[in-house]
Amino acid sequence: MVDLYVKNGKSVTGEPLEVTITDGKISAMGRALTVDRAKETLDVAGRYLSAGWIDDHTHCYEKLTLYYDDPDEDGVKTGVTTVIDAGSTGADNIGDFYQITRSKKTNVLAMINISKTGILAQDELGDMNRVQWEPFAQAVADYPDFIVGIKARESHSVVVDNDVKPLAKAKEYQQRLAKQLPIMVHVGANPPELKDILALMTKGDILTHAYNGKPNGMLTDQGQVKSFVTEAYQKGIIFDVGHGTDSYNFNTGEVAIAAGLIPKSISTDIYHRNRENGPVFNMATTLEKMMLLGFDLATVIKMVTAAPADNFKLSQKGQLKVGLDGDLTVFEVQEKPKQLTDSNGNQRTTNQVIVPTQAIVAGKVYQTEVEA
Ligand SMILES: [Zn+2]
Structure with a gap:
């Protein structure tokens, strides 16, 4: 049985994306998966989904x-x-x-x-x-x-x-x-x-x-x-x-x-x-x-x-591919101004604020503590 079904996500290029993880590994991926039973389902509500x-x-x-x-x-x-x-x-x-x-x-x-x-x-x-x-x-x-x-x-x-x-x-x-x-x-x-x-x-x-x-x-x-x-x-x-x-x-x-x-x-x-x-x-x-x-x-x-x-030759990590480690990051990009400071105190303003919401490690879901 599937351990984790991550539904309603999107890829970094904006395509619909769903992923399942079984025994710590990515077991299926697609635009819309049919999953009969999963121990846990995480609805990411349209957020981005990338490799961890x-x-x-x-x-x-x-x-x-x-x-x-x-x-x-x-x-x-x-x-x-x-x-x-x-x-x-x-x-x-x-x-x-x-x-x-x-x-x-x-x-x-x-x-x-x-x-x-x-x-x-x-x-x-x-x-x-x-x-x-x-x-x-x-x-x-x-x-x-x-x-x-x-x-x-x-x-x-x-x-x-x-x-x-x-x-x-x-x-x-x-x-x-x-x-x-x-x-x-x-x-x-x-x-x-x-x-x-x-x-x-x-x-x-x-x-x-x-x-x-x-x-x-x-x-x-x-x-x-x-x-x-x-x-x-x-x-x-x-x-x-x-x-x-x-x-x-x-x-x-x-x-x-x-x-x-x-x-x-x-x-x-x-x-x-x-x-x-x-x-x-x-x-x-x-x-x-x-x-x-x-x-x-x-x-x-x-x-x-x-x-x-x-x-670092981590062959099981870094990509969304069936069979690789079930590590994912869920995040959103918010359009709002934010001031950024470099190591020398220089400042720039961005309008794209990245907010991770969950980290998934080997199929286990952790809520982040990053302020939106
Ligand atoms: Zn260092």
Whole structure:
């Protein structure tokens, strides 16, 4: 018997859409389904229905003191069905993180920090003794379904005097592993120089905070895209938003998109502080900012579903397809003005407000807590 019948929905392109979920997987899809019996029926009353949103840059290991959150606060309560923690933990503490997250409603996955301590302090890569192959490789072997990538934070306060040495180690470890894992690289203040960071990255690696407004970002002082950034994009480095407290600038986004440097994936870099006080708040707000760049609804939803699933090789997620995981996000788009603020305090007004109403994880329905 069908576990959940989601009726009266519409696709991101506005077509009627109904979905059933059985044993945690999508079991049928169509414009109008005939369902004899379902354990639960959810009438979404004409709202949009997409694959479950995936946020591929979050910080949700609750035992830290710097960047932390409860995964469900960033997850199902905001319409996000899968959060990928971006290197909050390393070999020392990723096992504990794994155990804690098993009881969460939201799917939680993790990138392992190249520093074995994770982000215990801001300078986790200031001491190269924290970068060790044995514990790293052991953790990757111990948590094969949990660890989906490697995180290297390459900004001055993190690496101190180590420049791109931690990233070079991450690249070495990536090649030594039998399993292919992408590396996500955080960028910010220099040194290390963005140019040297991008030179080490290869196709399929992910540049997060790509659209920041810092001097070591993608734009020159004259406001043009640096040529080595365009070359990095052309060689297949993935540009990811990673909004964060300090890392999304409206002008950078606008110039980059005009130059063809399209983000593949949209992520928030959310943790309790930028969730509660902004400028991030939640994924829906980040999607609204991306729509201001001219992307339509179907495009931004792909950037938070199929694209992050592809970044991290999550073959069972990110698409509405029979047989894949029964994760869905239900949302509406309201036409009303809303002021949006970037990481540098710049403001823009949108007229398209995205309000998630339910997150469905493996056929279980959770009401969101996002204000309309
Ligand atoms: Zn982060």
